[in-house]
Amino acid sequence: MKMKLPNKIGKFDIYGGKFAPEVLMPALEELESGFRKFINDEEFQNELNYYLREFAGRPTPLYYAKNLTEKLGGAKIYLKREDLVHGGAHKLNNTLGQALLAKKMGKKRIIAETGAGQHGVATAMAASALGLECEIYMGEEDVERQKLNVFRIELLGAKVIPVKSGSKTLKDAINEALRDWLANVDDTYYLIGSVVGPHPYPMIVREFQRVIGRETKKEILRKEEKLPDIIFACVGGGSNAMGIFYDFLREDVRLIGVEAGGKGIRTGKHGATLYAGTDGVLHGMYTKLLQDKYGQISESYSIAAGLDYPGVGPELAYLLRKRRLEVLYATDEQALKAFMELSENEGIIPALEPCHALYHAFRFAGKMNGDDIIIVNLSGRGDKDVFVVAKELGVEL
Numbered sequence: 001m002k003m004k005l006p007n008k009i010g011k012f013d014i015y016g017g018k019f020a021p022e023v024l025m026p027a028l029e030e031l032e033s034g035f036r037k038f039i040n041d042e043e044f045q046n047e048l049n050y051y052l053r054e055f056a057g058r059p060t061p062l063y064y065a066k067n068l069t070e071k072l073g074g075a076k077i078y079l080k081r082e083d084l085v086h087g088g089a090h091k092l093n094n095t096l097g098q099a100l101l102a103k104k105m106g107k108k109r110i111i112a113e114t115g116a117g118q119h120g121v122a123t124a125m126a127a128s129a130l131g132l133e134c135e136i137y138m139g140e141e142d143v144e145r146q147k148l149n150v151f152r153i154e155l156l157g158a159k160v161i162p163v164k165s166g167s168k169t170l171k172d173a174i175n176e177a178l179r180d181w182l183a184n185v186d187d188t189y190y191l192i193g194s195v196v197g198p199h200p201y202p203m204i205v206r207e208f209q210r211v212i213g214r215e216t217k218k219e220i221l222r223k224e225e226k227l228p229d230i231i232f233a234c235v236g237g238g239s240n241a242m243g244i245f246y247d248f249l250r251e252d253v254r255l256i257g258v259e260a261g262g263k264g265i266r267t268g269k270h271g272a273t274l275y276a277g278t279d280g281v282l283h284g285m286y287t288k289l290l291q292d293k294y295g296q297i298s299e300s301y302s303i304a305a306g307l308d309y310p311g312v313g314p315e316l317a318y319l320l321r322k323r324r325l326e327v328l329y330a331t332d333e334q335a336l337k338a339f340m341e342l343s344e345n346e347g348i349i350p351a352l353e354p355c356h357a358l359y360h361a362f363r364f365a366g367k368m369n370g371d372d373i374i375i376v377n378l379s380g381r382g383d384k385d386v387f388v389v390a391k392e393l394g395v396e397l
Contacts, residue, residue: 092126236260285314
């Protein structure tokens, strides 16, 4: 299929766009102009690559999971180790890019939203490294679930603002961050953490996360002299998925996104937006989302705070519509199973988010041939989830 950037009005076919208040349009236009000016600027790219290399620790390795490959007896399993990025997740790729862009645009203050806390930590790290003021909005429920990350954000010199409205999760944190930006557009840069929101954010975040896929393609060709058969990635908003998928869109590689099945699709307690959602408008974009028959946004749920979001990036909705993307879901129970499987067999404690993708990768691998290759984007490490997992296992820490 023919791949393209969003068109002039920020649409991926029917998805995307700018569904934002008129007062925000100048800020969005300023952002797009600044991004297009600097993204191909040699000085900007050299500075960004310096921070990605020297501060974030890129490139990350593509790790052959030998023990699990042998145990499952099928396809070779490789893990793209984004858990080894400074801060523990892929989020820093994007926050360094956007924070540097904000500085070049003359902004002094960064605001952001966070669910699992990883984007908040990564934003605080980037802001600190680049000398910018930083405030992070976080749903009160996520503040409780992710106490360690809240403390890390504060240690980095940023301020966490708990959001007590609505479901008190990521959706509501985004709402409050947008309100803040609306009131302070002159000196404030809103640093969105995923491929969501009004244009040009989905494009910007995808471009800064593409480093994952570029590295993965080089590494697998060097190791195996061929491309993988399947790439798996978890999908919440979708930044780690678009980051690894984008450079393989024109290749003969199956791309499978795995969403949060929560307590099960039939229970309504899930975050499987692509799998079970319908088209509508949320947070400035037309996309797939979870809503009731009256168009009211439904509450999403996942044991993984970073997948607990009732929408998804419009480019992923477009790829599903064009049948370039396959979508599955994994329940909390299945994600926990994959968490234990990887921890015990490979000595890697993963975040709960990519465990959703790991579950299906392991399931597929055992049914494939020994010369087949699977890559999983291991988007984060599990330090932040140890207390959540312990509680699920009935262990008191």
